[in-house]
Amino acid sequence: MSTDGIGKAYDAHSGSVADINLALVAALNSVGLNAEAVMVSTREHGFVNKLYPVINDFNYVIAKVNIGDESYLLDATDPLLPFGILPMKCINDKGRVFPLSKPSYWIDLTGLPQKEKTTYNYELTLQENGKFKGTMTRYSSGYSAYKTRKAIKKFNSTDEYIESIGEKFPKLKILKADITGVDSLENVVAETYQIELTAFDGLDHTRLSFNPMIFNRITTNPFKLNERDYPVDWGMASDERYVVLIHVPSQYTVESAPATVGYALPNGGGKYLISVDSNSDNITYSSVLNFSKGIYDADEYPYLKEFYNKVILAEKSDIVLKKK
């Protein structure tokens, strides 16, 4: 897997994945840390055979550093990856660890502590022209932050990234944007957008109804089969939260709103919660969608499918405003 050897790679400032990560292992060891090389097979490349050693089963090398009782898995090939976070392609079944002085052993690559975490905050005012105006903030942390950074870096400038977001939704106009935390990998990436959102044709209606899940509503179930033979492998746990605060125009009152609901997967596998709070001027809608595991067995599949059904049904409900 190593092509030119780590010395050459280090000198040339470039090399294969193995060159780079073996250089990392060597560097960590040379400063007195306990580091080991781990051979893995990427998702595309399939599972490794655990009974017989087959070198071609592996196609990637990462580093493992042990500090006290903790160990961290590292991949130095992508400068956007924070310490201790592996790219999705490496999170696949098991890897084989090669310590310098002891026999090699397997390590489980599922159930790593890394997680996708995203929080959306909206604060919107419904204006006389029938448009919502306000702020939309997205906080991404953990693996989500890595994904956001990667998406931003695909563009030459943050402005082009922001433009691409605005272009995705014809009803959305981004008036101003501010993105922080892109450069320091340990931080949360916070994207704040001042937005205007076309919703209604003026405000002269007896009833106004809209869905509070403005951009991220789930409308179709990803699971269509009745049974499944293979596990559902999302790689890592995830957590998505929404808080939407709407300022209601004075001539309207909230007639109906989505019901407060709560669903959970068996054995703490995940949860979905909606809570709604309204008074004469404001309505606050918040939801949490949480999957606590990266992999769900085939026998958990029916629960997962039904869980999605419930989420979809719950997200169908609109907020309805009525003219006073």
Add this chain to the structure above:
Amino acid sequence: MKRNTAILLILMLLGTTTFAQQNYSASLIPPELMPYASAVVRSQEVTIQVKGLDEVMYHEKKAITILNKNGEDAARITLFYDGLSAVKDVKGVCYDEFGKPISKFSEGKMEDEYAYDGFSLFLDRRVKRYVPPVTSYPYTIEYEYDIRNKQSLDFDQWEPVDRFGLAIEKSSFTFICKPDYRIRYKEFNLADKVIEGTTKEGLKTYSWHVANVKAFRQEPFSPELDTYTPSVKVAPEKFSFGGMTGTFTNWQQLGKWMYDNLQRTQTELSPATMQLARDLVKDIPDPKMKAKKIYEYMQQSTHYVSVQVGIGGLQPISAGDVDRVHYGDCKGLANYTKALLNAAGVDSWYCEVKAGQKYNTSLLPNFASADQSNHIILCLPFKNDTTWLECTDQYCPFGYLGDFTDDRTVLAWTPEGGKLIHTPKFTPQQSLESRKAVFAVSDAGELSGEMTTSFKGSQYDNRYSEVTESSTERLKQIKEQYPINNLEIEKLDLKQDKSLDPVTTEYIKLSASEYASATNGRISFLVNPANRILNAPRDIRNRRTNVQIVRGYTDEDEITYTLPAGYKLERLPLNKHIEKPFGRFEARIEFKGDKLVYKRKFELLDGTYNKDTYQDLVDFYDAVADADAYSAELVKGN
């Protein structure tokens, strides 16, 4: 830790001697070239020199800076070669962001492999590849190489902007030949026309150049990239190809040469096969029906396998060989079918076409050259009833050309010479998907009933992959087609009527629990369960290209719902009607007694529209998406 390493490496690099001739620091790229660019060609020089009819030298020297991950493909070097060409003298250098050299490479470092295209059984083309092993951006790669061609029938086109997101600082193309060597050339989208000159050795030169070309970004509904970017095509008058020589200045002459030298010689069949063909049609008087019989025989007895061999990929393998092995590529199968038809007494023309689903590209009517097509089909020149055959598809109805080859100008190779002919086009009205469903919605929100959909015209093939699948896989795929949660298909029947006006018909008996949300005497559900447009195409600020709708079509949906007794509609009924130059949309519901009838008609009209139309198109799709998201809100009333 990582930062220290980086500093150390920079210090080490400063110690090495630089051998850069030119400064490739990324900071020297003119700022006006940066918007939407993911790679910038710093300089490019392409030279083609015709030393003799069987010796054409192609030389390219190029330096390109890759700005971000999206530009990575532009850094890959892929050089194809085959029996008629050879790659020589590849060398290159990679530079970092500051223009300092970091590594060198030459031919030996390139991977050399069969140019496996993912589907061919065998091909004699090979490829040399190099992917720079650089992971941090920006970086620059500078390289040059020679390709020696033993043929002069087609010359590589100069096309500096060959992808989206690529800006050009400067690029030039020089064509060198003896003073008496005659060429024809065609310029596309060039501000500066050709400059003719003479070298000090007395050779004739033609040169073109561009500078400071901004990157184009991908815009939805845009015409094909090469219709609005600069390029030059050069064609010979006299040429040599695979040991044969020829002359052409127009399609008539090129088609004649191709027919005489590449196709005519390949049509021989064994006497037994010729007899078989005659026997197949002996009781059929009508030539068209004869052709149908032969075509269906060919479909049953052969299959498509890409075998890209033969002179320069242009000559079909002989009909006799296809007859023996029962497979062939598009050239082989078309040629074989032509030979069988000939034995049965039906005349046909072998036609080259630029195939592709996304664009219907025609051969250039006023500029003949041998590099404009990639596929072969057959034309049956019946009087007033020209019929076309796609010979590589075992499922294709006789006489049907789908969206792979429809509505474009092709070249027929005939004994009288080349003829340009246009393949048939389906009108938006002919390309019809028509759906009728009768559903019931229960008190508990369950949807159940029957739905029949027919597909015609260019939509005939909408269920192509399902038709060719096994029944379990077919069921899975049909479920994916419909955005209905908890969809259970009790019965699925997929039929294809392969008559001269072919129709695919899909019948589904289905149910879906919780399709409607039903609580406290209220029922609400999406009235369009089967054919929703979910999103409008994205906004494009400062659009640069015209709007092109390559293929128009019509979708019609009519669904009758039977509802539990005693409900009334709480929301205004859906009633939307939009009329635009490029399309029409109508959707409405009528509610009477316990019956709710939903009708939808969506029509998209092909054509090229001014770029200012784009906002209108986005708004149109957005309004359609809104109407498609209409949910009927019903409440149990007194």
